Amino acid sequence: MAMGTPNDVLQAMRDATAIVVSSQSPLDGDSVGSELALLHLASQLAPNATVRAINEAAPPRLYGFLPGIERLEILGPNDEAPPTDLLIVVDCGDLDRFDYLPSRFRDARVVNLDHHQSNTGFGDVHWVAETLASTGEQVARIAEVAGATLDRPAAEALYAAIVFDTGRFAYSNTSAETLRIAATLLDAGVRPEAMYRELFRSRSPASLQLTGLALSRIRYNDARDAAWVAIRTTDLEEAGGGYEDLEDLVNVPMALRGMEVSLLFKELPDGRAKVSLRSDRWFDVAAFARGYGGGGHVRAAGMTVPGPLDRSVDEVTAALDRQMADTRPAAGR
Numbered sequence: 601m602a603m604g605t606p607n608d609v610l611q612a613m614r615d616a617t618a619i620v621v622s623s624q625s626p627l628d629g630d631s632v633g634s635e636l637a638l639l640h641l642a643s644q645l646a647p648n649a650t651v652r653a654i655n656e657a658a659p660p661r662l663y664g665f666l667p668g669i670e671r672l673e674i675l676g677p678n679d680e681a682p683p684t685d686l687l688i689v690v691d692c693g694d695l696d697r698f699d700y701l702p703s704r705f706r707d708a709r710v711v712n713l714d715h716h717q718s719n720t721g722f723g724d725v726h727w728v729a730e731t732l733a734s735t736g737e738q739v740a741r742i743a744e745v746a747g748a749t750l751d752r753p754a755a756e757a758l759y760a761a762i763v764f765d766t767g768r769f770a771y772s773n774t775s776a777e778t779l780r781i782a783a784t785l786l787d788a789g790v791r792p793e794a795m796y797r798e799l800f801r802s803r804s805p806a807s808l809q810l811t812g813l814a815l816s817r818i819r820y821n822d823a824r825d826a827a828w829v830a831i832r833t834t835d836l837e838e839a840g841g842g843y844e845d846l847e848d849l850v851n852v853p854m855a856l857r858g859m860e861v862s863l864l865f866k867e868l869p870d871g872r873a874k875v876s877l878r879s880d881r882w883f884d885v886a887a888f889a890r891g892y893g894g895g896g897h898v899r900a901a902g903m904t905v906p907g908p909l910d911r912s913v914d915e916v917t918a919a920l921d922r923q924m925a926d927t928r929p930a931a932g933r
Contacts, residue, residue: 604727606744629799630762632672633760638737688710689712716895718901734761806839826857
């Protein structure tokens with residue numbers, strides 16, 4: 601698969617007349633921000649096309665402050681898809697991560713706009729930029745190539761995308777180019793303190809309750825360099841929360857000195873579990889997740905495993921412990 605360029609994506613948009621932008625569910629900061637930015641920039645990137653953002657589920661409430669969030673539509677399992685000649689799939693490494701949406705647009709060309717190393721190379725037009733920290737950075741590059749002017753709503757959407765996928769500019773994927781793009785967003789009107797307040801000081805009471813529950817249940821491997829937490833659907837019900845209230849929970853154990861890997865198991869209504877994984881320095885969680893049909897980045901990945909939850913937790917963490925033992929650096933390195 602050729603990596604492609606921003607120009608390839610831009611040309612596909614300019615050749616289209618009806619564009620739909622979408623991403624896998626659940627949506628996160630990068631996918632929400634990238635979709636919104638493409639909507640805000642649509643008149644400059646694709647002046648001859650209608651552009652809509654349509655997903656299988658609503659965005660998390662956390663991003664409700666972003667201008668234009670109400671424009672993110674939902675296509676239900678039995679809904680009819682609108683006529684579309686270009687489907688832009690953002691921040692998604694594999695069409696199998698969708699339940700049904702891409703199949704509703706079989707006649708449309710597909711643009712694969714992503715930055716995950718585990719991307720399967722789907723679509724007719726590809727720009728898979730593994731060296732970039734976020735799809736938000738990719739959209740910013742497309743806007744730059746197009747000579748587009750970033751207004752404040754587009755800049756705020758891109759800032760939210762980049763902040764999410766770089767861990768507030770703290771992850772190892774943060775590059776000088778990431779910070780240069782962030783600077784252009786500030787020039788366009790982004791206020792970092794206001795964005796921080798909305799993104800990180802607007803938690804629900806349910807999210808705090810679930811964090812406390814998670815801390816009381818945290819488990820470790822014998823080497824004390826991996827930790828994991830499992831959250832059941834009944835926990836969400838008792839707390840009065842939803843999956844979005846778990847968004848940052850996987851990062852909590854990473855605050856411990858010497859912690860290399862953190863896992864968060866989220867039980868789904870059908871009994872399966874979504875697993876979020878993070879690592880610090882030497883363990884490749886993307887490679888581990890690929891063994892379960894998942895993927896992502898070396899330091900951040902995800903996968904879905906079958907139930908029941910307790911058995912899956914035991915099996916996955918045992919496999920993790922074996923792989924960590926095979927790759928753990930010698931003491932002092």
